[in-house]
Amino acid sequence: MGTWVTIVAPFISGLKNVTEIQCDKEGRLKSLMDKISEINLQSGSYAISGFFEAPSVFYKVAHDCMKSKEIQALLEDKSTEFDAVVSAPIYADAAGIYLAHRFKASSVMYLSIQASLPTLDHFMNQPHNPSYMQSIFSPYQTDMNFIQRTGNVLLSYLTRCLFEWAKRYLSTKIIDLMKNTSLTFHFGHPLLLDGNKAIAQNTIYLGMMNCQEPDFNKNMDPDIKKFMDEAEYGVVYVSFGTFLQSSLMSEEYRQIFIKAFSKLKQRVIWKWETEVMEDTPTNLLLKKWLPQKEILAHPNLKLFVSHAGQSSFQETLCFQKPALFIPVQGDQRQNAYEGVKKGMGLVIPYQELREDDFLSSMESLLQNSNYTQNAQHWGALVMDQINRPLDRAVWWMEYVIRHKPCHHFVQPFHKLNFIQRNLIDVYGFLTLILGLIIYVNFKIIQCCIHRCSRRRQKSVNTKVFLKAIGVDKDVTSQPRERIREATDTFKIGIEHEAKGQLKVMKGFPMKIHLKPVPIESLHVYHARKTPHAFKGASYNSKLEGKSGVLRYPSIQKIKASSVDEFCSGTDKVLSGIAGAKKLADDILIFGRDSDELLSRISNVFARCEIWGIVLSKEVSTL
Known part of the structure; x- marks a missing residue:
């Protein structure tokens, strides 16, 4: 059929x-x-x-x-x-x-x-x-x-x-x-x-x-066959394929080819579409059409100078010949570099062609048998097919x-x-899930570390300071001198920030706040970073006079016109709080100046035992 x-x-x-x-x-x-x-x-x-x-x-x-x-x-x-x-x-x-x-x-x-x-x-x-x-x-x-x-x-x-x-x-x-x-x-x-x-x-x-069997009698002109048969040192075949016409090249490039060919002892066959050229060397034969398979299959063919087109590249392997590739456009460069990788040839891009490089490359390929052996090796591999x-x-x-x-x-x-097609949506989804898992685990670990640290460092912000001023002694005895001595020992400085709104204690975790402007009343807060320590306590958005992002719950704001009234009010408030003995917080104290601040510190520390706050004698690990 x-x-x-x-x-x-x-x-x-x-x-x-x-x-x-x-x-x-x-x-x-x-x-x-x-x-x-x-x-x-x-x-x-x-x-x-x-x-x-x-x-x-x-x-x-x-x-x-x-x-x-x-x-x-x-x-x-x-x-x-x-x-x-x-x-x-x-x-x-x-x-x-x-x-x-x-x-x-x-x-x-x-x-x-x-x-x-x-x-x-x-x-x-x-x-x-x-x-x-x-x-x-x-x-x-x-x-x-x-x-x-x-x-x-x-x-x-x-x-x-x-x-x-x-x-x-x-x-x-x-x-x-x-x-x-x-x-x-x-x-x-x-x-x-x-x-x-x-x-x-x-x-x-x-x-x-x-890659078909060559037919010399049918496809090869007698003059070409004779030219190749009588070549004592072999033949170099030059062709740039069907679409790239060698006759269109500039005079500069033509001279590069002519001068290089004239210095070879081998004969050269060049596909030249006009078959006419001035100053043609005696070893050069020009033809507008050539039977490429028969020429490559001829035993006297020693070198193929090619543009590395797909068909020419494969025919080079078919007939196992070394080649000098001069790629011009399209896929030719990739084919040429593949030939170099296989060890069966060299490459000179047409744009980089120079007479010395051209001649030396041809001589290297003609004299070094490794290129021929590699061409034979790879030719045998690609031709060995199941059908x-x-x-x-x-x-x-x-x-x-x-x-x-x-x-x-x-x-x-x-x-x-x-x-x-590239699984970007899948990878994105899995990355999001993994990120959420990591974030949740991080927050859990962070919370556990924080809670363990709070327990281990009970009264951590007051321990070392009170140890320094001697909690085993009568804290009412010379409080100012002891406090000053402690502040010097721990390099605590009471300073005024810009605009005079806040003081900062440096070099120690205890926080001592000084607001240098007049205030109406005396305030003391037992501030906790864990609000749930005081059941039912309200949550302040921000402490007056305290800059930053920390937020503290307030027990109750105590207003007093004197130190005694302040202390008695504090006693009353603390005595009604369940778990007051477990307080482990910063005692934030406001004062108009350092003397007033130290006085209030003395009074507060002196009444700690009355309030039911147990002061540890351990030295903090901080």
Whole structure:
């Protein structure tokens, strides 16, 4: 049973037994490729403008393609059926995506590059992790350090932004249809570049599919074969692929090549599109088209000077030849560095090409057999496959035809947004729970430590001070002298703060407050940091004359016109409080000056025993 094949492409290939429809009769794509190539080869810089121009060109080509009479005839013919539509995505093959949907056919993507393009990875169900997967525009090699990984992340993001900008040419429906890809043919190999990445089960590697047996008699011109057969020291083959035309390079770059080639004893075959060049060295053969497989397979081929395009890079491995890679644009840099990593070649970016470096690199590759041995080693590894890539492609294509439209291959990956796909919501929730657990445990431990400390340091703010003034003696005897002696011993200073509102005692945990302005009455508070010590006590928002954030409960404000009245009032209040013997608090005393303050301290301390406050003779650990 045969298969009816229709090819819709910008160029007519002339293949037999297929129907071909040319969709770019005006040559927009060729003009764009020539423009990018000329800018790159002339100036030695990347044609950034070309990449921004590309989306509109692709859109116009796809639009004209859909409007062509050939495609319209297929769409209008109700009997026309297709089982599968194969698209080659770059920015997005809108026409191919739509046709697969229109004919209810399996949508198949064919990706001809292996370097990671974040946007295509996403739409073809492939995970993209910039921590180890270089973006197609990334200048970095594998095993990136921190700075390189940061740069790679930014490049991946910018690449994604480029696609977001290009999406203005596409409808939302087309973008959604891209997510329904049934199968992806990937022209890569698991041993090359980031081939060790996780892939979806509907991604089929077809790397080395272009590695076919050479036919010297059929494909190689006699003059080329003779030129290579008679090369005593071997041949150097130079080609920059199909789209990069060497004949477009500037005179400066052409001279670099010519001068370097003239100093080699090997013969050189160069793909030069015009086949005409002034001052051509005698060892140089120019051809506008060359049978690359046959040339690489020739036993006299010693070195391949290549732009490191995907096909050329794989053919270098197929025929196990060392290479000097001169990447110019796109994925070529990544391919080139992969060749260096495999030890089968060297790399000189086109923008950095100099005659001395070019010549020395070629001589090193020609003279050092390690490059050839590494090329043979890796070539054998990548070519050792369970079956031929072409056979795999045919089997899987027939599979999607048999089971169209193969929606069982579509991944749930596309149903998740960025936050869900990267588990940011899950990690955030777990972090919140963990934070709450840590906070609650911290508060519990803090509370336990505080309560234990309060018990262990009963009367802690008065103990040491009273010990210093002699609580085992008659505290009424010479109180002022003893208090002054204690304040000197503990370096307690009674000072006035700015604006004269508060005094501070320094160097000791006991708090002595002095308010230097006139006050109406004498106040004493047994202040606790634990309000529940006094049942039913009210909670003051802030002590008068006390700055800061501490809040104390007040027992009762005692107003008196004399010291005796003050002391008797205090006795009365304290005698009615349950658990007064367990008081372990700061005694905050206000006075108009230091003499009045010391007098009140003496009276309060002298009456501690009457109040039922047990004064410990232990020395505090503070």
